[in-house]
Amino acid sequence: MTRLRCAVLDDYQDAARSLADWPRIDTRVETRFLTAHLASHDALVDAVGDCEILVVMRERTPFPAELFARLPRLRLLITSGMRNASLDLAAAARHGVTVCGTASNSEPPAELTWALILGLARHIVPENNALRSDGPWQRTVGADLHGRRLGLLGLGRIGQKVARVGSAFGMEVLAWSPRLTPERAAEGGAVFASSKEELLERSDVVSIHLVLGDRTRNLIGEAELRRMPRTAYLVNTSRAGIVDQTALLTALREGWIAGAGADVFETEPLPAGDPLRTAPGFLALPHLGYVTRRNYEGYFQQAVENIEAYLADSPVRLLS
Known part of the structure; x- marks a missing residue:
């Protein structure tokens, strides 16, 4: 069975891999972790254009309508937190992309x-x-x-x-x-x-x-x-x-x-x-407000849960 491809974006501290049980989706999803920020749409499309699943960290990488149009393979987008003003949810819906979030501690x-x-x-x-x-x-x-x-x-x-x-x-x-x-x-x-x-x-x-x-x-x-x-x-x-x-x-x-x-x-x-x-x-400070171990553990563990739920045709924590 061909595995889906997933990329975790803007993993600045190289922390995502160690803070969640990614191996439990290995049989169905190939996951890679990108620690460098991709500032342009061209760079982003080159790096993750082959992915069906993307995990984004807050507003580090905005997703306007034109970016969804350039990522035709994308089917699931997961953001940390349940609010992300940098995502064009209407465009995601038009392109058939499911958007999910995670909990975030205040x-x-x-x-x-x-x-x-x-x-x-x-x-x-x-x-x-x-x-x-x-x-x-x-x-x-x-x-x-x-x-x-x-x-x-x-x-x-x-x-x-x-x-x-x-x-x-x-x-x-x-x-x-x-x-x-x-x-x-x-x-x-x-x-x-x-x-x-x-x-x-x-x-x-x-x-x-x-x-x-x-x-x-x-x-x-x-x-x-x-x-x-x-x-x-x-x-x-x-x-x-x-x-x-x-x-x-x-x-x-x-x-x-x-x-x-x-x-x-x-x-x-x-x-x-x-x-x-x-x-x-x-x-x-470089936007550290939400950057703590407890928050990161929640973000990435729930990202894995969201992927599993999507694969089971029962997506959870949907953003609308």
Whole structure:
């Protein structure tokens, strides 16, 4: 029996092979693991055009309509998580491609949010760099969190977890989103901010936890950044498109805010030489929010389960 071909894309850490029981589908599926990012459609088609099954990691490789048209053999596409805005699901359906997802834990991005907040407030990277290079002993004065205000743009699963930690630090937690109500804010452990502007003006740390969409794209631009106190920090572990990246770069260069932390970018991997790589007061990470062993084990184990279910003509965890 001819085996189907499967490719796991963007396996940057070369982790997928060891975190799931791929051999159990070996008799029906030949699987290969691609650790390098394929930036162009031509490169992707050359590498996986012979595959009936693809496993993708979040939005690392977008799948617009034109890409489905160039992969006529593709029959099953599996994404980590149950939401992936970079997949054209209508185009997938038109080309007869079944699209499935996996579970994804909300704790890792909440934890990484606090890594960024603490890193900014206590200048952890510059102090560590100075120590490792025999530089000055203690160069900076940290910002307090206790008694300050944490402003959350978005109070969903991740935002609520971030709110609880903020309360544990002794911070007053404010929250706003386009559909948030005072009652839901209180249930999520936050004080309701009546407007985005109020939250920005009153917060010492602003953390973004919104879904990117038409209502939230460029939600934070020049006017919003100028409303923030000059001593405030902005943290974005959600999606880069929520913040105008040009305005953010200007804000950092001109000192409108004390600093910013981000785990998400408009183009990923962030191109070499991008000015954000060297922006002052910018603590940047390469989209590590969901990258933990527990999440990866869930993604890849469920990817194998999804393949088995598809082969049994009973696909599960369908995206629509």
